[in-house]
Amino acid sequence: MLQKNACLLVIGNEILSGRTQDANTRVLARALNAQGIRLLEVRVIPDIEDHIIRTVTECRERFDVIFTCGGIGPTHDDITAECIAKAMGVPLLRHEPTFQKLETIMGKEKFNAARQRMAMLPEGATPIENAISAAPGFSIGNVHVMAGVPSIFAAMVDSLVPQMEKGPPLTSVSWHAAGLKEGDFADDLRRLQEQFPGIDLGSYPYGLTNGTTGTALVAKGYDASAVKSAGSLLHDLIMAHGREPISGDPPHKA
Amino acid sequence: MLQKNACLLVIGNEILSGRTQDANTRVLARALNAQGIRLLEVRVIPDIEDHIIRTVTECRERFDVIFTCGGIGPTHDDITAECIAKAMGVPLLRHEPTFQKLETIMGKEKFNAARQRMAMLPEGATPIENAISAAPGFSIGNVHVMAGVPSIFAAMVDSLVPQMEKGPPLTSVSWHAAGLKEGDFADDLRRLQEQFPGIDLGSYPYGLTNGTTGTALVAKGYDASAVKSAGSLLHDLIMAHGREPISGDPPHKA
Numbered sequence: 001m002l003q004k005n006a007c008l009l010v011i012g013n014e015i016l017s018g019r020t021q022d023a024n025t026r027v028l029a030r031a032l033n034a035q036g037i038r039l040l041e042v043r044v045i046p047d048i049e050d051h052i053i054r055t056v057t058e059c060r061e062r063f064d065v066i067f068t069c070g071g072i073g074p075t076h077d078d079i080t081a082e083c084i085a086k087a088m089g090v091p092l093l094r095h096e097p098t099f100q101k102l103e104t105i106m107g108k109e110k111f112n113a114a115r116q117r118m119a120m121l122p123e124g125a126t127p128i129e130n131a132i133s134a135a136p137g138f139s140i141g142n143v144h145v146m147a148g149v150p151s152i153f154a155a156m157v158d159s160l161v162p163q164m165e166k167g168p169p170l171t172s173v174s175w176h177a178a179g180l181k182e183g184d185f186a187d188d189l190r191r192l193q194e195q196f197p198g199i200d201l202g203s204y205p206y207g208l209t210n211g212t213t214g215t216a217l218v219a220k221g222y223d224a225s226a227v228k229s230a231g232s233l234l235h236d237l238i239m240a241h242g243r244e245p246i247s248g249d250p251p252h253k254a
Numbered sequence: 255m256l257q258k259n260a261c262l263l264v265i266g267n268e269i270l271s272g273r274t275q276d277a278n279t280r281v282l283a284r285a286l287n288a289q290g291i292r293l294l295e296v297r298v299i300p301d302i303e304d305h306i307i308r309t310v311t312e313c314r315e316r317f318d319v320i321f322t323c324g325g326i327g328p329t330h331d332d333i334t335a336e337c338i339a340k341a342m343g344v345p346l347l348r349h350e351p352t353f354q355k356l357e358t359i360m361g362k363e364k365f366n367a368a369r370q371r372m373a374m375l376p377e378g379a380t381p382i383e384n385a386i387s388a389a390p391g392f393s394i395g396n397v398h399v400m401a402g403v404p405s406i407f408a409a410m411v412d413s414l415v416p417q418m419e420k421g422p423p424l425t426s427v428s429w430h431a432a433g434l435k436e437g438d439f440a441d442d443l444r445r446l447q448e449q450f451p452g453i454d455l456g457s458y459p460y461g462l463t464n465g466t467t468g469t470a471l472v473a474k475g476y477d478a479s480a481v482k483s484a485g486s487l488l489h490d491l492i493m494a495h496g497r498e499p500i501s502g503d504p505p506h507k508a
Contacts, residue, residue, distance in 0.1 A: 014458060016293045017474075018283030022276065029272030039270045041305075042298035043280065044260035051295075074437040075457050106437070114440030149459070183328040183360070186368030196305035203329050203402070204268060220271075251334065 003167045003222065005040040006032055009055060011070035011080055012148055013046050020027055023150040024069045031157045036167025037065065047071060052083040060087070060142065065164075070148030072136055074114040080145055081138075085122035088140065098136050105134045125149040129156035131203025168222045176206070176216035176250045177243035189217070190238055198232045206250045216249055223225040257421045257476065261317040263309060265334055266323035266402055267300050271292070277404040278323045285411045290421025291319065291488040294339055301331040303340075315395065324386075324402030326390055328368040333393075334399055339376035342394060347373040352390050359388045384409035422476045427485025430460070430470035430504045431497035442491055450484045452477055462506045468497075470504055476506040 006030055008219045014020040022044065029039045040063060045051050052071075059066050071080030072155040085092040088174035111122065118136050121127075128137035131154045135147040139160070182203050194199045199221040207213045217228035217238065238245040260280055268274040276298065283293045294317060299305050306325075313320050325334030339346040353373035357365045372390050375381075382391035382400065384407045389401040393414070400410040436457050447455045453475035461467045471492065473484035492499040 012501060013454065013456065015279065016296065018280045020291075021280055021456070025269065026272045026275055033272065039272075040300060042270065044294075044296035046294060074440040075439070075446045077454075077456060083402045088406060110437070112437070112441055113435045114444065183364070183366070186328040187366055188332070190368065193330045200267065202267065202331060204273070214321065 001037065003038055003164075005038045006065040007040060007059045008042045009059065009066065009068040010042065010044040010053075010148075011047065011052060011068055013077070014043075015044050015070075018182040024201045026151045027154050028067060028157055028161075029237040030195050031161040033162055033170055035161055036169050037164065038167075039160075047079060049079060049083055049086075049245055050079065052208055053087045056084060056087040056143065064142065066143045067146060068143070069146045070151050071142070071147060072118065072147055074118055078117075081121055081136075084140065084143060084145060088122060090123040090140075090201070092120045093123050095119050095125065095127070095136075095138075098127055102136070109114040128156050129159050132161070148221070167203055169224075170220060170222060171224045172218055172220040173227055173234070174205060174218045174249050175231070175235050175245040175247060175249075176214055177245055178212050178214040179236045179239075180238060181205070182215055182239060184239055185237055188240075192230065192233055192237070195233075196221075196226055199226050199230045201230065201234070208250060209239055214250065257290065257292055258318040258419075259292045260319040260321060261294060261313045262296045263306075263320065263322040264296065264298040264402075265306060265322055266298075267331070269298050269324075270300055278402070278407045281404070281408050282321060282411055282415075285415040287424055287462065289415050291415075291418065292302065292421075294493065301325060301339055302331060303333060305486065306334065306337040307341045310338060310397065312339070320397045320409050321400060322397070323330070323400045323407050324451050326372065326399060326401055328372055332371075335375055335390075338397060338399060342376060342397070344377040344394075346374045347377050349373050349379065349381070349390075349392075352381055352478055356388055356390070378504060380412050381415050385413070418424070423478075424474060424476060425478045425481045426472055426474040427481055427488070428470055428472045428503050429485070429488050429492055429499040429501060430468055431492045431495075431499055432466050434470040434495060435467040436469055439491055439495055443493075446484065446487055449487075450475075450480055453480050453484045453490070455484065462504060468504065 004197045015022050025042050034038050045055050071078045079137050082092050122140050125140040126140035133152045135152050137146045146153050202218045204216045217234040219227050221227045235245045269276050279296050286293050298303045299309050358418045372470050375392050376394050379392035379394040387406045389406050391400045391410045400407050453473050456472045471488040473481050475481045489499045
């Protein structure tokens with residue numbers, strides 16, 4: 001079973017200007033982990049047509065699956081759908097079921113020209129349903145176009161990702177200990193990493209709100225028995241440094 | 255005065271796995287805004303040598319200035335400095351002042367092989383000083399390599415960005431109003447945008463913790479008098495929709 005990789009394009013000037021904090025990467029990353037798909041890159045790009053088209057074109061060549069968020073609302077800077085159509089070389093057409101649905105929800109009077117634009121989808125697109133809004137997300141080929149608003153993005157991820165083909169399940173083992181410093185055991189960890197080339201070993205310093213600092217050690221990979229072996233050696237490494245290993249992640253992260 | 259653009263590379267599996275939330279984009283974006291430099295793209299990439307080298311090489315061609323964060327600690331997955339050296343075709347050498355500084359701070363006994371690696375910088379690199387740690391950030395050409403830990407990243411941004419050449423100052427005017435919905439005035443806003451092609455007009459729906467929802471309208475650009483004119487038309491647009499325009503941004507963002 002081959003693992004697929006994915007890329008997320010976060011489209012919007014408001015992230016790049018520092019106005020808004022991206023909250024969608026984490027939600028997608030976790031849903032993909034559960035599905036056995038690896039999020040391998042995220043790009044945050046501005047509402048500029050050339051920039052979006054070039055990025056979509058490049059990323060479709062490099063990654064198995066592309067997700068986007070942002071730019072599907074009614075305003076002039078919501079240009080994601082038309083950029084996707086151009087990048088894929090298909091026309092932008094009025095998607096009749098989406099048009100009807102939006103008109104019903106908003107009422108004829110409020111369904112003005114700006115809002116009608118939201119029903120223009122690339123030819124061949126399939127809407128992504130979501131439980132909480134009528135926002136017109138859609139899938140076309142390996143590209144999945146979603147809303148930028150975090151609650152709607154999360155609802156679209158919930159309806160889309162669990163339907164995708166499952167990859168091999170990722171397993172992980174975590175141990176952490178107070179007082180441990182990355183640099184104290186980095187040489188040992190490097191040797192351990194050489195011993196388990198197929199497993200990702202990571203170390204993450206943390207600081208708790210009560211002032212305790214320490215480091216978490218994590219083994220992660222697709223070979224469950226190798227992850228288990230590496231995890232028990234991480235436990236022993238913490239013991240060897242005179243600390244008490246605690247199973248799992250620390251309650252708060254730095 | 256030409257405006258320079260910038261790209262941030264966030265290097266680290268822990269963001270892509272959903273373990274850690276990026277906090278550095280916003281800090282850099284705001285510092286660059288103040289300096290008149292535009293953050294035009296952010297890429298989050300994994301701790302994989304080929305991926306880092308390819309990304310650095312591409313982005314150096316496309317953007318005026320590159321910032322990186324992450325991967326400069328003592329562990330085996332901290333490979334940013336060696337990847338930058340490879341991307342730029344220079345050797346990685348022991349940087350004597352950095353070596354001495356780290357040894358003094360950590361003490362000879364704790365300054366083990368893993369920590370000594372932190373003093374290996376690309377030939378020609380200049381350290382980025384920061385007020386709160388000895389973490390070995392450095393600049394080489396148009397590439398600025400910084401720590402991933404948010405407090406250290408922010409300290410490095412503070413010491414580096416205000417020293418960079420200033421671009422034209424960005425000015426902005428914001429108005430917001432409760433009860434306003436993006437789709438209600440998107441057609442008017444589009445016409446306004448056509449009238450001010452050099453100014454960025456944006457609309458940002460918000461929800462306050464007390465349950466109030468509304469939209470903020472923002473005019474932003476480098477021509478201060480055009481921004482002012484566009485801003486006063488945004489004010490009038492809100493009035494025309496029967497809402498009370500309030501100056502500035504809403505207190506909380508959705």
